[in-house]
Amino acid sequence: MSRYLEVVGRGAATQTPDRLDLYVGVSAVRDDVGTALAHLGTQVGALGEALRALGLGDADLRTTSSSVGEEYRDGTPSGYRASQDLTVRLKDPEQVSAVIDGCVAAVGDDFRLGHLAWSIADEAPLAAAAREAAFADARAKAEALSALAGGEVGKLLRVTENEGFGGGVVRMAAAKADAGFAVERGENRVEVSLTTRWALH
Missing domain, CATH: 3.30.110.170 (Protein of unknown function (DUF541), domain 1)
Known part of the structure; x- marks a missing residue:
């Protein structure tokens, strides 16, 4: 053998790493579901326009989640929260500050910043x-x-x-x-x- x-x-x-994924979102509370969703749609549109104005294309933007549900304060219903999350892929990570500033300028206090994830193209x-x-x-x-x-x-x-x-x-x-x-x-x-x-x- x-x-x-x-x-x-x-x-x-x-x-x-040479690529950065930025997880952002829009979230807002309104009195009823319809108003919450309408406001969310407006804000998501504004966010998309701001990102595209910075040179990002459709391939760089991906919706990862959307939700709407009743909001409570001290155990009492206080309205409805509508949210949408988006992954923004930055091929130039140096853009991160400009992207965040642009998002805040577009949707104000409705802006949410999640986490960052580095990768290699x-x-x-x-x-x-x-x-x-x-x-x-x-x-x-x-x-x-x-x-x-x-x-x-x-x-x-x-x-x-x-x-x-x-x-x-x-x-x-x-x-x-x-x-x-x-x-x-x-x-x-x-x-x-x-x-x-x-x-x-």
Whole structure:
């Protein structure tokens, strides 16, 4: 029976993110459902116009949720709240301050700012670098183990990429808003794990 050894190689690569998703919304309370929805429609329209005036297109804007429901104050019905949330994709993260300012100018106190999420437009090169590092790690481990066994590592017999290792992209530094809505990009990290089988001579 041919001898072989199996090792797991792990590799990682990091890159500064180049794309920012901004989660914003409009929310307002009015006396009845109809008035609340009508006001929401007006404000959402104004928000969209403001964003498009800043150079954002339809592909950069996506409605993620809409809702309307009764509002209570101290346990007593006080009206109806209508809300809509929108994801704004900024290919130029330097726009974030201008976008937020534009939203506030368009809808005033009805504006809601959710969270920020960094990403990389093209993760393929980053994943490839992590995969290359993982393979080099596996090869080095195989050579070390074969030497300990008094043998010599042979050809690669099989390699499998382990799905879900490292959770894909790991945020090394969370986006945070400072005065003027400056944001820190930090780095995104991709991790790859490979299970390899090598001939052992």
